[in-house]
Amino acid sequence: MTMTGSRPWAPSHPSEFGSVLAGLGWRASTLDPSGGAVILGPGTPAPEFALPDQFGAPRRLADLTARGGVVLAFVPFAFSRICTGELHDLDAARPMFEAAAAEVFLVSVDAKYALRAWAEAEGVRLGMLSDFWPHGAIARAYGAFDEQAGFARRATFVIGSDGVIRSSFSAPAGQARPIAAYRDALAALG
Secondary structure, eight states: OEOOOOOOOOOOOGGTOBBBBBBBOOOOSBBBBSSOOOOOOOOOOOOOOEETTTTEEEEEHHHTTTSSSEEEEESSOOOOOOHHHHHHHHHHHHHHHTTEEEEEEEEESSSSHHHHHHHHHHTTOOOEOOOOOTTTHHHHHTOOEEETTTTSSEEEEEETSSBBBEEEEOOOOOOOOOOHHHHHGGGGGO
């Protein structure tokens, strides 16, 4: 049981218990293993957003879900070691997302300019969204913002074409999310 303030954390839904896959530390639930914070879980309407991509083009969730499923993978910072590893893993797994009729986006509190430079430096074509200003507002809406550190935690949300979160999971600080976790989460799109 995790303590939040002076009260013990208690799940309000069975999905908040989650499970740990192969001891890798990620949880397919709303319970964030890095500190007991709660990310949005399955069945929750995904908060709408309008964020610039790495080229400055505005991207609205409603427009994205009109084309199919959407995967939002929040990462702390561009150019960091673990985030760069995840960037390459997700870019290499694009066929898996396409087969599930889902588009994947990395979301970071970095400015769009940093995200574009990162994508170009790493030679990837993955979509990136800048949650720069207001700083971390979308990560906060999804329960993925670390208020003390000032950046997004590693949290992933699979959103159906109806705008409802079908699956969500997170990883502890310092650990990458395995591609197997994405594969499992995509199954929730049906």
